[in-house]
Amino acid sequence: MSDIALKIITPDRIFYEGKASAVEFNTTEGEIGILPGHIPMTVIVKPGILVIEEDGQEKEAALHAGFAEILPESVTILAEIIEWPDEIDIERAEDAAERARERLRNRNDGLDVVRAETALLRAITRINVLK
């Protein structure tokens, strides 16, 4: 089976460009894995771990926001925020997770629940990708 041409673009750099035999990430509809020959689809990214499989090796990154265009032979991810594990500050992530949990626990009226949940999800993703 042929490979997928994977391209991950962020506003300020080209994060990754190369071949992959499989790509996995989290979307608003749930986690998906993409193999070559996938039907054309556009999905919205939800914070989660991005796994790139290439020559039996796996690369991981924390993908936080953006959307992806999937075609049978290529996948283009327009990522707003994405990081390699070595770019993550674990202490900051843990602090952020704690803060978000705190906010969700003592819900007051002005709380932006969606925002707090996203923040928590992001922090958890960062922590998980380092494990």
Place this chain on the structure above:
Amino acid sequence: MASMRDIKRRKGSIQSTQQITKAMKLVSTVKLQRAKANAERSQAYFQSMFQTVNSILAKTRGLDHPYLQESESSKKAVIVMTSNRGLAGGYNSNIAKLVMNSGLEKEDLLIYAVGRKGKETLQRNGYHIEEDWSDIAEEPAYADAMQLGKVLLQKFADGEIGEIYLAYTKFKNTVSHEPTLIKLLPVEVPEENHEEKEVSEAEAIMNFEPEDEEALNMIIPKYVNSLIYGGLVESVASENGARMQAMDSATSNAEEMIGDLTLKYNRARQGSITQELTEIIAGAEAIS
């Protein structure tokens, strides 16, 4: 004829001005290179963004989506991107002129100023400055663009503003920059495109997950943010390009003036020597 001392003093002052313009030119050349690389790197993102949004819009024709509809409010927000510093030739005034001559009613406009110079000019001309975002003008980060985008989208959703425009300077290449005014919202659905045949088969059967409308809800804000960021990055590149050009011509003008003054100075010097000699000879002749 001006005295030798006057000429010398003037020459000195022009020389020190030239040193400043020369240094500024060098600084903006370096900054331009960085800004240009930035602008080029982000190009890929916007192109894909633009294509995707267009392909979605092409398929969701006739959708009653708030982001695609004119709202009731007659207020129009304009993001005006200029620089915080002057000495960049016509860079700042071109943008201000573009806004003033855009045909948009002055009373309806709410200016979101990014960059002090544009803000000051528009303020002097009686425009209403709604918010000042000048801090983000110098080193644009995507997070800043997201914040500005969020504020505007919220106001748009609340019906406080009916249209959003973006005035920035397009960076074509190092020497050519073009002040541009584009409409961000409501998104103009591209006319039934005659390139339909070129749409590849793969695109024609694109699926959306979640459904079109929901996807649009999430993608349009990203689209707006990315356009704002693109505008910021290109504006910075244009600013430095414009400053480099302005300083380059200032330096060569100074060069010319110095040449002129040197000639005048030498003439005055020669004149005074000749005069002294004539006086001495005349004096000697008178004695003998």
